Amino acid sequence: MAVTEADAPPASEVRLTTERLTLRAVTPDDAEQLHRLLNDWEVCRMLQAVPFPYPRLIADQFIADSVSQRLDGRAYHFAVTGQEDGREKLVGAVGLTLLPGQRRATIGYWVGRRFWGHGVAREATGRVLRWALANLDLDSVEATVAIDNPASTAVLRAIGFREIGRGAETFLSRGNGSHSVLRFEAARADLAPAPTQSTPVADSLAAAAAPPGLPLVLVAACVLIDGQGRVLIARRPEGRAMAGLWEFPGGKLEPGESPEEALIRELREELGVDVARSCLAPFVFASHSYPKFHLLMPLFLCRRWQGHPVAREGQLLRWVTPDEMMDYQMLPADKPLLPLLRDLL
Numbered sequence: 631m632a633v634t635e636a637d638a639p640p641a642s643e644v645r646l647t648t649e650r651l652t653l654r655a656v657t658p659d660d661a662e663q664l665h666r667l668l669n670d671w672e673v674c675r676m677l678q679a680v681p682f683p684y685p686r687l688i689a690d691q692f693i694a695d696s697v698s699q700r701l702d703g704r705a706y707h708f709a710v711t712g713q714e715d716g717r718e719k720l721v722g723a724v725g726l727t728l729l730p731g732q733r734r735a736t737i738g739y740w741v742g743r744r745f746w747g748h749g750v751a752r753e754a755t756g757r758v759l760r761w762a763l764a765n766l767d768l769d770s771v772e773a774t775v776a777i778d779n780p781a782s783t784a785v786l787r788a789i790g791f792r793e794i795g796r797g798a799e800t801f802l803s804r805g806n807g808s809h810s811v812l813r814f815e816a817a818r819a820d821l822a823p824a825p826t827q828s829t830p831v832a833d834s835l836a837a838a839a840a841p842p843g844l845p846l847v848l849v850a851a852c853v854l855i856d857g858q859g860r861v862l863i864a865r866r867p868e869g870r871a872m873a874g875l876w877e878f879p880g881g882k883l884e885p886g887e888s889p890e891e892a893l894i895r896e897l898r899e900e901l902g903v904d905v906a907r908s909c910l911a912p913f914v915f916a917s918h919s920y921p922k923f924h925l926l927m928p929l930f931l932c933r934r935w936q937g938h939p940v941a942r943e944g945q946l947l948r949w950v951t952p953d954e955m956m957d958y959q960m961l962p963a964d965k966p967l968l969p970l971l972r973d974l975l
């Protein structure tokens with residue numbers, strides 16, 4: 631599917647930060663420190679593909695492989711660093727490997743023993759999970775944990791992973807034979823709601839209009855259509871609910887706004903374009919129950935606007951033909967609308 635390649639982040643540099651940590655591509659300069667931290671029985675015995683003792687040569691080989699995997703978009707291995715005595719220090723690593731031809735990946739991580747007990751694994755792995763679901767063409771991420779590793783199990787649960795089964799795997803450092811493991815999975819719906827998910831204004835508006843049951847959320851959205859009949863879609867950025875899925879530009883109505891007024895404001899805020907009310911043509915609407923609210927969303931068509939759309943809120947924008955649009959993972963409420971749009975264009 632065309633989406634995968636086009637959407638892969640630039641291989642050169644994905645740099646993620648958290649309150650205390652920086653996550654960046656592993657480089658050959660990390661080899662010495664990585665070898666020192668990883669050549670530790672207590673760390674190695676919990677990792678499936680790492681021998682003990684852990685020779686320096688394997689550290690160099692791992693780093694070389696991870697550079698080429700990253701360039702091909704096959705796997706992303708992050709060095710996790712923190713500040714100690716005013717210097718950046720390697721404290722561990724998180725690796726995400728994509729399963730070819732599937733919308734799934736596996737995640738693994740380790741933290742050097744002297745940094746245990748500070749929530750590093752949770753902070754770093756949670757960050758990579760959110761980044762991956764928002765920026766790669768993925769629906770879920772899986773993790774496998776040795777049954778005698780309760781600390782790691784707790785990390786996964788705290789991030790939002792669900793246990794999906796048990797099994798047996800070999801562990802290089804533990805010699806022959808297989809060992810019991812727990813299998814976990816996390817999808818978008820498992821991530822804790824992002825703080826920006828709903829505004830107080832939208833909440834009070836919804837509460838006022840809501841019948842008993844799910845609150846009603848009113849959203850106006852728009853299909854911008856260019857001269858070649860392509861439409862503009864946007865990928866919801868990390869930090870928003872349902873990050874990584876695609877949508878039409880638009881947003882929630884504020885109190886006192888008509889759908890058209892809300893849309894004109896949203897298109898200016900999100901894309902920096904100016905649209906006249908007379909250029910908005912009502913098309914169809916979505917009525918869809920999400921777990922926490924019911925969405926009512928008029929969808930407008932627009933063929934004329936002022937300015938060139940630019941992503942002002944960290945979203946990824948793409949002009950697509952109606953056929954290409956069917957290959958994108960759009961928000962659930964939008965799916966029934968897509969064939970109608972394709973027929974029209």
Ligand SMILES: Nc1nc2c([nH]c(=O)n2[C@@H]2O[C@H](COP(=O)(O)OP(=O)(O)OP(=O)(O)O)[C@@H](O)[C@H]2O)c(=O)[nH]1
Nearest residue numbers: 826827828829849851877878879880881882961963964
């Ligand atoms: N803009 C937009 N929202 C959609 C679409 N389909 C759909 O289910 N929604 C849902 O409608 C709600 C509108 O969200 P939004 O996040 O765009 O609202 P907004 O721009 O006002 O942002 P804010 O509330 O963070 O300030 C979200 O829950 C979103 O998931 C769509 O095609 N476009």
Ligand SMILES: [Mg+2]
Nearest residue numbers: 879880881882
């Ligand atoms: Mg919006």
